[in-house]
Amino acid sequence: MSIPIEQPFHFRQGQSPLLVSMPHCGTALLPGMANQLTHEAQALPDTDWYLPELYDFLAAMDVSVIQAHYSRYVVDLNRPIDDQPLYTSKTTGLFPEILFSGEPVFVDGGGFDDVTQARIKAEVWQPYHQKIAATLAQIREQHGYAILFDAHSIAARVPMLFDGTLPxxxxxxxxxxxxxPALLHQMAQRVEQSPYSHVCNGRFKGGYITRHYGQPSAQIHALQLELSQATYLADETQTTxxxxxxxxxxxxxxRPVLQQLIQSLLAHGHPSDEAQ
Structure with a gap:
């Protein structure tokens, strides 16, 4: 009997030139999968926690939003479908086998067989990306350009991925x-006016979604924000x-700083205008 796979994403259509993607906010697992996860992995520690709550103002701004339903331990939507590495340093792949801590995701003998992986690619990864592509095409048709904002968050300290504490x-x-460049510069200026630290194109320059869909020459602009979870999560030990x-x-x-960043993208106008 094959494993049932549910709707892979949640989507809200807006009328603005902006699409916000949240590929790592999902927490759903496939049936029976929880029993195959290690104790540490069962806490879903590498989730981009509470992004829909952080960005709850998007509907009022008429922004299109796509949110992953499944956990990144089912499939990482921000990796290419052929699983070619995006980074030269140690990282996780399309079907993660290790956590950001370096510990295993699955108990011995756990994980997906080739048939299940193929189904996940066809029924989770591809629909998510098909929706992104179709939405960006529709936005560009309506506005003459489209902007994709890939929203992420991560723990402030992840020794496997970077040294020290993340901005x-x-x-x-x-x-x-x-x-x-003006779009990124404009967002950076907004953060500079806040109490928060920031960096542009540091350890996180953008994953597959940013790299694949960002085509300024085709009037599609993409950028990523990796937000430190120290800015919004309670300072407690997380084991579940x-x-x-x-x-x-x-x-x-x-949240007001995030809202200002999104507003800056909406207020910028056609990105190609800056060159005129």
Whole structure:
């Protein structure tokens, strides 16, 4: 009997020139999968926690939003379908076998066989990306250009991925290749006016989604924000999924900055206008 696979994403259509993608906010697992995860993995520690709550203002701004339903341990939507490495340093792949801690995702003998992986690619990965592509094409047809904002978050300290403590806001446009430089500069200026630290094209320059869809010459601009979870999660030890909790005071401080970043993208106008 084959494993049932549900709707792979949640989508809201807006009328603005912006699409926000949240490929790592999902927490759903396939039936029976939880029993194959290690104890550490069962807490879903590498989830981009609470992004829909952080960006709850998007509907009022008439922004299109696509959110992953499944956990990145089912499939990483921000990796290419052929699983070619995006980074020269140690990282995780399309079907992650290790956590950001370096510990295994699955118990011995766990994981997906080739048939299940093929189904996941066809019924989860491809529909998510087909929706992104179709939405960007529709937006470009309507507005003459489209902007894709790939929203992520991560723990402030992940020794396997980077040294020390991550800046609060990590903006990336694939080192200038994925969007108009003015868009990234404008967002960076907004963060500079806030209490938060930031870096552009540091450790996180943008994953597959930013790199693949960002085609400024085709009037599609893509950029990524990797937000430190220290800006909004409670400072507690997390050993289960329910231990990851929003800090209301932190949320009240960081959400307006996120809203200003999105507003700056909407207010920028046609990115190609800057060259005229």
């Amino acid at each position: 609060d806001f990590n903006l990336g446009n694939n080192a200038g290749l994925a969007c108009s 999924a329910s231990d990851y909790q929003l800090d209301p005071a932190k949320l009240q401080r960081v």
